[in-house]
Amino acid sequence: MRAAQIIRFGDWRAVAVTTTAVPEPGDGEVLVRVSASSLNTVDVVRRDGRLRMLTGRRLPQGLGIDMVGTVERTGAGVQGFGPGDRVWGIRSDTAGMKNPTGLTADYAVAHAHQIASAPHTLDDVQAAAFAVGGYTALRALRDVARLQPGERVLIRGGTGGVGSAAVQIAAALGGRVAVLASARNEQIARDLGAQEFFDYATASPALVGPTDVILDTVGTDLLRWRRLLTPQGRMVGVAFNSAAGLATIAASIVFGPRRIRTFAGEPPPGSLACVTSFAETHGLRALVHGTFPLEDLQDAHRTFDAQALRGKIVITVAS
Ligand SMILES: NC(=O)c1ccc[n+]([C@@H]2O[C@H](COP(=O)([O-])OP(=O)(O)OC[C@H]3O[C@@H](n4cnc5c(N)ncnc54)[C@H](OP(=O)(O)O)[C@@H]3O)[C@@H](O)[C@H]2O)c1
Structure with missing residues (x-):
């Protein structure tokens, strides 16, 4: 073969x-x-x-x-x-x-x-493209951040593999979805379910404003964006591209419940079956x-x- x-x-x-x-x-x-x-x-x-x-x-x-x-x-x-x-x-x-x-x-x-x-x-191409992003986004938003209906959620990198699934999942969970991505991808983000869009080349955290949940798929500047969290806010970081990003996530333990949460490695048994039913129920793509x-x-x-x-x-x- x-x-x-x-x-x-x-x-x-x-x-x-x-x-x-x-x-x-x-x-x-x-x-x-x-x-x-x-x-x-x-x-x-x-x-x-x-x-x-x-x-x-x-x-x-x-x-x-x-x-x-x-x-x-x-x-x-x-x-x-x-x-x-x-x-x-x-x-x-x-x-x-x-x-x-x-x-x-x-x-x-x-x-x-x-x-x-x-x-x-x-179809097979769509499923192959969705599996990892869908699993990662569903786990981050539903299981780790416990996103609640009506909460404002920022997806950093919202038109990437994880981010494009996350925008749809966040909307399906009832979140008010804001996306930070390249300006050229604004329409894609809105079609996926983003209610607000920010161009990462120009938007500062101050412009984006207070947020209940942040899903970071980028791995840089984590502490700058974490400051946007509301008092009960939760942030999940899934990108480990840089040693500095990893060190930031580890050190954020000092913030207690407002630390940057993360996960890696094998999906727990049963989690992909949950992605299947979630994708079917909500028509995710x-x-x-x-x-x-x-x-x-x-x-x-x-x-x-x-x-x-x-x-x-x-x-x-x-x-
Ligand atoms: N923890 C886990 O279990 C797990 C699972 C899957 C993936 N991951 C990790 O998650 C990360 C993302 O994966 P992915 O497949 O989604 O990657 P991806 O498809 O490359 O998406 C990353 C996105 O981030 C955007 N981006 C780059 N710089 C940005 C910035 N400063 N602000 C906002 N957006 C920015 C990119 O946009 P442009 O291309 O337009 O610049 C791109 O759309 C990777 O590090 C991957 O290894 C972790």
Whole structure:
């Protein structure tokens, strides 16, 4: 089968599509014939070599932490899934990232708790683009920030992969949604459900004003934006692109309940199934910057590196 791999650490030229054996599902695992997978920041950070401390230096390593496809076969002890089921999955555990194959491949193995039925309201490209952002945004806004109807919520980076899902989820939860993003994306943000829009190139925190909930998907200037919180306000930061940002989140513990909350790693079991039903109930959709067939993996990475994306890059796998 074909698999997207990191073959050395570096820029977009460091990835390749190689031929490798179809993996075998072990106990509790499911083999999925992949239809589409998306490109996430973590893939690029790993490719650059910035996560070597965590995932090791041994290459090749597989790429892809999300996928949508159909179940091919199940390992022993798997219940609730069978051949032909349309599923989506997220696999972002460190052990998985060390594997020579990830989820961007013709076939992928995941634990049964890492997959769920894919939303019938999203086609394969949309589902691949939505999985990680949808899970992250729903967890941040509903479970961590506990956004309440009528509260004002600021989505920093509201037209990115996480942010575009967050705007829709915040609106579905009854929030009054303000978005901070590039001016060129104002109409996109409003179409997703933003009631207020601020251009990040010019808007200061003072202009944006008091906010009950802040979801930060950017990872910089966290303390400046945290000052906008109302007395009962909650802030969640999900971007860990810089050591300074991470240190700020850790140090914010001194603010007690008004600290910057965060989470990382594997979605807790059951959370992707919640995203499926939430997406179906509220008719959520993904913002797709573009699609690339697996053979054009390097082009997909080069496009990511060039930035100025509007939503997710999706790698289409099934021929
Ligand atoms: N904790 C978790 O479980 C988890 C899960 C998923 C993702 N993440 C992390 O979350 C972050 C966001 O992921 P993503 O997929 O949404 O990335 P993304 O698609 O690149 O979105 C980031 C967005 O931020 C915007 N932006 C850049 N600088 C900004 C600024 N100063 N103010 C406001 N907006 C700004 C970008 O707009 P322009 O391109 O127009 O500049 C872009 O739309 C990444 O660091 C990722 O690793 C964490």
